[in-house]
Amino acid sequence: MDGQQSASRAARAPGPDGPCEATLLRTLPEVFPAGLVAISPDARFGLSGGGSGPARLWDLTTGTLLRELGVDGAGCSGLWTDGRKVVASGGGKILRATMTGWVSRFDTRNPQNLHPLSRGPHHDRSTGASSDRGAVVVGAGGRFALGICMDRALRMWDLTDGACVRTLRGHAVWPNAVWLAPDARRAVSAGADGEIRVWDLDGGTCAVFPHPDSWVDSVCLSADGRRVLVGGDHRGHTLWLLDAVTGEFVRGFEDVRDPASLEDPEDRSGEVLAVRLTSDGRFAVSGEDDGRIRIRETSTGRCVRTLDGHTEDARGIALTPDDRFLLSGSSDGTLRLWQLGWGP
Numbered sequence: 001m002d003g004q005q006s007a008s009r010a011a012r013a014p015g016p017d018g019p020c021e022a023t024l025l026r027t028l029p030e031v032f033p034a035g036l037v038a039i040s041p042d043a044r045f046g047l048s049g050g051g052s053g054p055a056r057l058w059d060l061t062t063g064t065l066l067r068e069l070g071v072d073g074a075g076c077s078g079l080w081t082d083g084r085k086v087v088a089s090g091g092g093k094i095l096r097a098t099m100t101g102w103v104s105r106f107d108t109r110n111p112q113n114l115h116p117l118s119r120g121p122h123h124d125r126s127t128g129a130s131s132d133r134g135a136v137v138v139g140a141g142g143r144f145a146l147g148i149c150m151d152r153a154l155r156m157w158d159l160t161d162g163a164c165v166r167t168l169r170g171h172a173v174w175p176n177a178v179w180l181a182p183d184a185r186r187a188v189s190a191g192a193d194g195e196i197r198v199w200d201l202d203g204g205t206c207a208v209f210p211h212p213d214s215w216v217d218s219v220c221l222s223a224d225g226r227r228v229l230v231g232g233d234h235r236g237h238t239l240w241l242l243d244a245v246t247g248e249f250v251r252g253f254e255d256v257r258d259p260a261s262l263e264d265p266e267d268r269s270g271e272v273l274a275v276r277l278t279s280d281g282r283f284a285v286s287g288e289d290d291g292r293i294r295i296r297e298t299s300t301g302r303c304v305r306t307l308d309g310h311t312e313d314a315r316g317i318a319l320t321p322d323d324r325f326l327l328s329g330s331s332d333g334t335l336r337l338w339q340l341g342w343g344p
Helices: none
Strands: 021-030 036-039 044-050 053-059 063-067 078-081 086-092 093-096 102-107 138-139 144-148 154-158 161-168 175-180 184-191 197-201 207-209 214-221 227-234 237-243 247-253 272-277 285-290 293-295 303-306 316-317 325-330 334-342
Touching: 021 197, 021 303, 036 078, 036 227, 044 078, 044 086, 044 144, 044 316, 044 325, 044 334, 053 086, 053 154, 053 325, 078 138, 086 144, 184 214, 184 227, 197 227, 237 272, 237 285, 272 316, 285 334
Parallel strands: 036 316, 175 214, 214 272
Antiparallel strands: 021 334, 036 044, 044 053, 053 063, 078 086, 086 093, 093 102, 138 144, 144 154, 154 161, 175 184, 184 197, 197 207, 214 227, 227 237, 237 247, 272 285, 285 293, 285 316, 293 303, 316 325, 325 334
């Protein structure tokens, strides 16, 4: 990455002076809308996917497309890489590969075509993972995948042998957002009715927070498990924090929408489509429908940096574990790699 920092096309992100700096290192042309992205911990490799297109593996140091990862033309519902292994899902399939070849292919929908996915005690004909955006997430170093299924349940598969090891039921309507902790011990899901559930996958318990007046597009949990970051629409807020134990509203964040849109409850311009928290929980990063990525302080709610460049909605964002690099994807068919710097 050091060589990219001096690239002549690198641009400083506009915004007020503050605790975060961002430099655009590279723009990659994607043919398909990139609603999902993933980045390796060292920022050398990236994955993109979404819509009806295949998953694509990129060398982020050169901008080179390395390979396409087919999911039967069904589009992508989840992506993950650690720089050595790749997981891609879509159309009820979960594909697990090394950087040079496929390792295994699991069919989560049809028990008669499992290769090598075993039925296990939780498996039935309605367990196929949806192909919708964000429907499958991966944790524990690529070992486990958690997916939203056609019967409104969440299921977790062990990708080493294809076994279904958890079935999480409770959502009365279709879940439209799911997040899995990196250690695969906790998860958060949100239904189309605004209900948010925080799952303790070790203890088998679930905290349920009904929010009938909310619309949720994206969720994630802080590293310490104390806060849930939510993007969508809640009583005029497009981004807010909840207490992960009580479900109480903790904070809304600075709203950048046109004041006129706030008067129309059906107007979702300025909607937050993707959310992440930095590893220390100090900052919330959001991809929004105006194409911008915004970084806000969780302590004050203040927007401290805006990353411009995408011309359509920024639906995909991914941070490296050290929070130094951000990969963003957009419906405009581009990927952007950013280097971030954090103040004290």
